[in-house]
Amino acid sequence: MKRVRLVNEEDGGGGNSGGSKKTLKRPFKERRDEDLEEESASWECLPQEIMLHIFQYLPLLDRAYASQQEVTHVRDQREIHSDYLEIAVCRGWNQAFHLPELWRCFEFELNQPASSYLKATHPDLIKQIIKRHSNHLQYVSFKVDSSRESAEAACDILSQLVNCSLKTLGLISTARPSFMEVPKSHFISALTVVFVNSKSLSSLKIDDTPVDDPSLKVLVANNSDTLKLLKMSSCPHVSPAGILCVADQCHGLRELALNYHLLSDELLIALSSEKHVHLEHLRIDVVSENPGQQFHTIKKSSWDAMVRHSPKFNLVMYFFLYEDEFGPFFRDEIPVTHLYFGRSVSKDVLGRVGLTCPRLVELVVCANGLRPLDEELIRIAQRCTQLSAIGLGECEVSCSAFVEFVRMCGDRLTQLSIMEEVLVPDHRYGLDDIHWEVSKHLGRVWFPDMMPTW
């Protein structure tokens, strides 16, 4: 409601000062004239600085509506909300709309009405941006739905951004990874347009895309001094050598996300070289493409080098493996800080986690076999002295062991998300009194998570 009122006020002010012949909307007709004059005066006198300030709060479409005569005539009349049609705008507002400062950030939303519930950025607006503001764009992201057409449209826009220098670029699939369906050559040529033209690209999020080694070379050739973040989980066309080249050249890289098959001892050594800044985050997705897959191992010495070089870095690992694929993991000490087990993980592996992950801060176990995790949790409480968050899904823990675990960790457990079904009542605690015990040790009120029993 507030937003509507505000637009109406603009309406009143703009109408007068802009000398529009369009009639004011009814509520304003009913007002007394002096009200209107007062109001219009105050709006007209707004310095451009203030206008800019106000504009940047407005969602872009509202900005466009509120001030754009051009948009009005380019756009299909039927598309325009009648409220806005009657807005007549003073020149100042129109100028403010085109201030470069307002076009640094832009999020393109590309959705096909047939397959998505989301609204899309209007094609005319996209044209306007490419025509008038592409040189202002710096922080750009594309959100696409699951259709190939949307991803292709995103690539088409990227290809046209020839006279802009981006600092950040994010390609985000909101449903299925649709960039993977775009012909690789199309995607690569669009992406390299950005790489070549942007001289200070600092972050790049291109998860689930067909990016490949040669295009990463282009990235390195043009942006090696500025690149700080690279997220490229599940990019099947990149090889370990391709990412190694990035790590070798981009010494400012602080955040990196990739799949386990790209992780190598060489990569860790490169990231911990003297020339390289401290790494802050490393996210590794361990996904099995086919059952029974063999995974390589990383030497303890490589991890040690990483920790020596970047003592505070976070190592986040997401595991989506079958139980029998965990063989190579958690055999040696690993500096992982955040562990997520997306599928069933065995008691044995969790036992190893307690032994090999001294830096562990967060642990999420989505599922486990039928045997309770009692000793494993207690060992983790003993050994992982940084542990502050834990989530358990389809697992079993006896109430006594769980209380003991919480007692050992105490109030450093800031997040404790346990499904009610996880806790197995035993001779000491039933489900109705466990929240007391746990709350006592945590120093705050705690309840297990519940699911509807319907």
Add this chain to the structure above:
Amino acid sequence: MAVNSVHWFRKCLRLHDNPALQEAVNAAHTLRCVYILDPWFAGAANVGINRWRFLGEALEDLDNSLKKFNSRLFVIRGQPTDVFPRLFKEWKVTRLTFEYDPEPYGKERDGAIIKMAQEFGVETVVRNSHTLYNLDRIIEMNNNSPPLTFKRFQTIVSRLELPRRPLPVITQQQMEKCCTKISENHEQLYSIPSLEELGFRTERLPPAVWRGGESEALDRLNKHLDKKVWVANLEHSRINTCSLYASPTGLSPYLRFGCLSCRVLYYNLRELYMKLRKHSSPPPSLFGQLLWREFFYTAATNNPNFDRMEGNPICVQIPWDQNPEALAKWAEGRTGFPWIDAIMTQLRQEGWIHHLARHAVACFLTRGDLWISWESGMKVFEELLLDADWSVNAGSWMWLSCSAFFQQFFHCYCPVGFGRRTDPSGDYIRRYVPILKDYPNRYIYEPWNAPESVQKAANCVVGVDYPKPMINHAEGSRLNIERMKQVYQQLSHYRGLSKSQLLSLSVETPTGGALTEAAGCSILPDSSTLCPTTSAAVTSTSASVNADPLKPPSPCSSSSSPCGTTSPPSTSAQTLTKRKGPAHKIRRSMRQRGHQGAEERREDEEDKGREERMEDDDDENEESMEQDATGEMSGHRQ
């Protein structure tokens, strides 16, 4: 003047604990019990044959019970608004009674009927008996908005007096006083429609697993209570293979159609507990199922858009995929995951599945694997599930898809592992997907992994006799967890991060990144995380224009900006958390319309919810002690 009552049955298909029916017989000279349905509309409605059959049986049972009192059930074909004026005149009706319907659609329909009755000079008496509590009272207790967490709901409920005690069954005596002559051609005019009349083909229809009706419901209630005594674990029963099958003690469809009064169940459980546990006061978990039902009813009663995402203020807007083909595979049990297919087959054949089975298939359809809207799943359940109440069905789907009620989403049910944990031998699958019956236990949950020789020996080759899995679960769930995070990060960006609510968010913490990039106005793939120190560092380096490391690159924070920056549009979570100043208001007022508007409302509610829970936490301890005491007292008072 003669009092001619009409009692209108809708839900509450029973003679026990039926307050509106009691009002109908009270000092009445005649009483007619009607049920109104439109066979034409019925055929077109999204209701499957099992549900119609259950309803038909429930009506038959009512008719039989009424026959014993020399009365009958009048089933009237048509729409209530057309039917009532005719009946009012024909039967010289002076009083119309029915059970209060708390659902938005029902409230609207009943409003129209009450108005119409008024015009005809007919008195209407409406009584609440479908829910334990007066829902408006719960909402009032929660500062005039429905509680959005179950915990909060339980707290409110514990402050209320006990539910009204159930009323006894209608007696012969009561009925004699308003005995109404039944016409010769009653059967012709008012019979219960057959399934054929409703447009269903009944040849080769297997016998019903769940038989509708009050008699059956009361029978089951006794068995239900006996079983509770037998297993000696009143509050919680752990799932095992047996829980998956339709049980002769299951009650949910009977509560749905009102063949069983929820208050009768409530008091029976309560008394049983107190008898067995030496008069100690029962814990809320004893009434778990009943309270969940109540919770969703409360959330839905004033929200006509409760069953959809758009325009539903409590529903998170999630960019679900539209994929009719995949939806059909799911609905028809052709996903290639035996566990999912068995559940969907049981649902279609019998009309009921265990609640954890519901979680499994709902998670698979929505956030776990297929990324299809919960609304599509809800519609399939509406068609097939005997106990699908509008409110409970929509509410459960929102819950399971993490679209509302602040659900954790870190955990997705695995379509292989979850079933195997529950039923390691796979007997459940063999029963509902018989083509797989000869598979060894090892492969029955994942036949595609069986060697070809095993597949051939079992006479079922995957890809020929049984579908291949429609999705790679590992890959799908990895993607969807990311998608979910995107959605929630956007939300948390708006409301300030609440650490306690989203564990998976905090897991993502270190890689951060997505936090701001998902957020509408500032897209910064690299910035911000939960931990201020690291985020500051990353943000400041990545967006080098920024003077203040905590601020995302906004036009204003640039040094070259004309307005030299005092308060940037603060998208960073840290500054947003508790800001209530004028800038906050402006920002809110200017936010995008449409789905973002909904989020915004949600945010408000959520904030409130959080604060409320904080309060809760404070008085929680005294609270539950108190509750026991007051519970006892109010029990005596009744």
